[in-house]
Amino acid sequence: MSQLAGLFAELAQKNRKALIPFVTAGDPNPDFTVPLMHAMVDAGADIIELGVPFSDPMADGPVIQRASERALAHHQSLRTTLAIATEFRKTNGHTPIVIMGYLNPVEIMGYEKFADAVQAAGVDGVLTVDLPPEEAEECTALLKARGVDPIFLLAPNSSAERVQKMDAIGSGYLYYVSLKGVTGAGHLDVADVEAKLAEIRANTKLPVAIGFGVKDAETAKTIANLGDGVVVGSALISQIEANLHSPAQAKQAIIELLTAMRQAMDN
């Protein structure tokens, strides 16, 4: 059983939902990320999604795009993002790390070299935004052979047939994007998410984490009741952006928000 599968099984037994913060590696500077990851675990994070900065983040909204730009200004890359994971692993051997990014850096590194590097860095899952199952066979086979879970996205307009496809090729968990649009976008319709989740559950046994539109403790609690995990990204990164003059304050604001989400989800 992979680290991620084991975690979700354990959480299910405790009737607890996974809190999954997303931060862009190297935002606002390369030294910020590893201490933040540890602090997020202390605040109740179960899995950490680490964004790999990319010059053209087509599926992300302005908040995460600007995070990418800040990190790229420090030459943060796929390689240095994996170095951050390695560093984190020195003192935390159990919290799963999922790296999330776009395909081109992986293509340039080469699939096999990438799979080796991911495994060596202690990364547990890989979500490649612009690699749908139709094109993913080669890459996912290499990852799975090394015990790394390929994570796939589901959208509000994904058909039952596509959910089955993700179920067949993905592992660890599926990431349901609860809104049409880019990261950080608008308002979440709870009834819509609930109805869609029922449809998804009918076609997969994999845990389902829900993201896009999780802004505060209240939405985190609502979403936690519907899925197996809650992904929060833009709301955290907004705290970095609001405190660019003081990374220490940014970190504190992120931890406060996560702590509030954890409490709301557990009560």
Added chain:
Amino acid sequence: MTEKYNMPDARGHFGAYGGIFVAETLMPAIQELNAAYQYYMHDADFVAELDKDMQHYVGRPSPLYHAERWSKELGGAQIYLKREDLNHTGSHKINNTVGQALLAKRMGKTRIIAETGAGQHGVATATVAARLGLECVIYMGAVDVARQSLNVYRMKLLGATVVAVESGSKTLKDALNEALRDWVTNIDNTFYIIGTVAGPHPYPAMVRDFQAILGREAKQQCLVQAGKLPNALVACVGGGSNAMGLFYPFIDDADVKLIGVEAAGDGVETGRHSAPLCAGRPGVLHGNRTYLMSDDDGEIIETHSISAGLDYPGVGPEHAWLKDSGRAQYVNITDNEALEGFYALTRMEGIIPALESSHAMAYTLKLAPTMKQDEILIVNLSGRGDKDMQTMARREGIEL
């Protein structure tokens, strides 16, 4: 070639290139588009409506013009210009926007979006949107908005909303990112008219098919006027839609050389260029695998060209395939050389070419003299230079 050319395969692959590399949020829209495209391309009603519009609205067929004075001056091949500059809105871009807009209408979409670099595709999109009464939003990099203000004004006159994109390098690639974000958000009522032979399948094949009318005409016109097929074809390549439209009907004619001209900017050796086929490497961007300008970390490199329409870090996947298979050859032309091409055609033939097309003209200056006088060279004059008057005047130190 003994077997008839039939790329791409059902999954949109041209060998290792092409494909569908998009986020899941876009997948259903891509599948819906592909189904509509496969159906309507063989629907007699649709084809008849398209033919009628091409003739009466676009003004097709465009002439194939024998540039006799220029041919004589260069002393080599007989140069024939495919006059896409004479189309409605002034470039080949309208061939594709008319086709995709008719498709949008059949699919019941009420809102059109597009990205644009030089503004030619934006103008061609705003034009068909106005004609069909569709809402229209055009994404354009802020840098391009500044250097192509005339086209921005034209789009606004036509009723389009022009959004200046401030992210990244503020050019064509960033406009494309922003258009993709719009599409994903407004997927139910919106049709995204991509302007070049790039993007996820079916765009590369679909745009090629809409543009191939210019190549079919050129072939027919050449046979009538010269009594034989041309020896070589030359076209500029940014994303590569005018080149693909010209090349496609000739791919099985193995004796016809296909030559694509990329923008070398300050020179390929300086790194400041837009020539992924000549100096890039394969990767994945904007929904397809193709040659790209990217660094060792896989980040996309900022490009440079005097011509906004060629200022793009990728290229259509079919060109990548044609390059690797050796069927087509790709060369590059610097900004300064393109200007020589611009002045040469203007002064020898009284035709002012777009700066994009000027790259093809500049390569003609090199190639034609090396060919025999009974050989034929067809050069795609993909657009007219009116839009570039401000850029050219500024270079000459003239305030308009």
